[in-house]
Amino acid sequence: MKKKQKKALIRIIISALLLVLLIILYKIIGPKETDAGDIIPGLINEPVWFILYMIPYFIIGYDILLKAVKGIFRGRVFDENFLMAVATVGAIILALIKKNGDYTEGIAVMLFYQIGEFFQSYAVGKSRKNISALMDIRPDYANIEKDGQLVRVSPDEVEIGSIIVVQPGEKVPIDGTVIEGTSSLNTSALTGESLPRDVSEGDAIISGCINLTGVIKVKTDKEFGESTVSKILELVENSSSNKSRSEAFISKFAKIYTPAVCISALLLALLPPLVNMLILKSNAQWGVWIYRALTFLVISCPCALVISIPLSFFAGLGGASKAGVLIKGSNYLENLSYTNYVVFDKTGTLTKGVFNVNDIHHNTIPEESLIELAALAECASSHPISVSLKTAYGKDIDRARVTDLTEISGHGIKAVVDGKEILAGNDKLMKKEGIDYKPCHMSGTIVHIAINGEYAGHIVISDELKDDSVEAIKKLKNSGIGNLIMLTGDSDLVAKEVATTLGITEYHSSLLPADKVEKVENLIKNKNAKQTLAFVGDGINDAPVLARADIGIAMGSMGSDAAIEAADVVIMDDNPLRIVNAIKISKKCLRIVYENIVFALGIKFACLILGALGITNMWIAIFADVGVMIIAVLNAIRALNTKNI
């Protein structure tokens, strides 16, 4: 608790105790009213009671009164301090005029107002701390080895290429490569993924992970400021500064709301009594109407509204980052909830973007031998297809077995392996060499193999779907997102197969990056203006499309700067299921925002109307202010919980 809060709490307790004491004393030794309406003087009489009652009032309200006076001098008449001051002083003066000694109400209103302020400051401070702690992945130090001793230095001071030591339980401070040791890393703060990642010598690791098991030595690849953790922190810290439409609406609303209620209160205090007096020629009932007007003033503070909206968004952003989704601002969180179009890039988003040997058909020799021959023939090439063949072979390649190697551009490779002439390539190569090949019905890249002019079968190489892609698409459909579209630079056959497997009905193939922008622009033009189009890409060659879409969602590929910068939403672990999570989190958060707006405004307006009719009193009014604020704050905190979404 801060010093200010402690002081406020002490004032609340003292004045509450004094007030209760005075009420009891008044009952025992104060003046009493008989049934006939006569007043029997007590041991202590007015004006002593008035002075006694003013003690708790000033203890609890002196700062409000002071601020109200200052406010008037500065030309700010309609702030909440002024309202509370006028309402409570008004209530006390009414009690004085009526001579009934009932000062409790005015004091209680001030007391409850202060309790509300105290609670607000405490709850907001607490939740701010909790949410910040959640997002706090900032490493405090880095260990550098100096003369055989570990020295702790600030991560800022570590130069590129330095060797740092990360012990179990510590955060990796800077991006780098492991040069010694093995360990498991907890990446959950970055990715939301709870499964630890095993690393050993030669693996690149990113800052912000927590080292779990072993001591590792890391050679730094970047400066601290350029490291993943710094980039993410910067992003997270600035995220809630991009204000959403709801926030803008509420702060505008607050500016009109308070003066409007004040003017209504003034009219309520003046008009009905004047009408009574001048037109109806009856009793003016000034007291009744002024009391009702004062009730109005108590309700008029806009704080419940104003606090609950940014708090909801802040909690929503925190909850999302806990789930491995970084959202760059409240406005994007808001837009995300209106998503009706999700456009996917295929490679790297729905598929792994890594080529693998998928199948072998029509082979005349054992599969392993076929792959061995293919790998040997392709040994000199660094094309992704050759790499995938070599990976499938898995053993070291003995180049001495390969002679007379010629690469026929756009066709394939001709080589002599172990004395046999091998052809490895596409349909065109087979046609050119006059070999009777069997075409493949499967999508992907096909490598035909021929041995000494005889067809020996073909190998199908294709990009694999991500494990969760099918489920992600299904869940998106279930959550009511009507339009799922896939864009790819790949051939029509491949696109068709992927789309069918995933259940995506609309796809466009053979697109250049510029075509993708055009497609997305067309979609944006034709959709309803209220709906949002989200584009999901891997962020590297999709940057223009990410920028053009209403919401650009990047598969962060763990630390790709381009992705983090170009997109509005970054999915830290490249899992397409997180898209569904992100949209659900945004919907939940927005639902809470609307709940709070409707609830707070509803109660306030209801109390205003009841107050005008004289059905409520100040006690209900203070609930409408403080109670609503407390409930709205508690509701806002719910946005933080994203576990069972």
Next chain:
Amino acid sequence: MKKTYNIEVDCANCANLMEDATKKTEGIKDACVNFMTQKMIVEFEDGVDEKKTMKAVLKNCKKVEDDCDIEL
């Protein structure tokens, strides 16, 4: 030129008022007060003296909300 300052403000509405007051200060191009992170992002106009401007900002903010503070 953009700069971020830590601030202290107790209520969300006061934060909005501070933002307005800051925006109206001479030499300030744009400002954004973030109540939740207790931070203020200020964009200065070209060639102004930041320190002087921020003092003016603080003065203006104090006018609308007595309790606020900016770490300069």
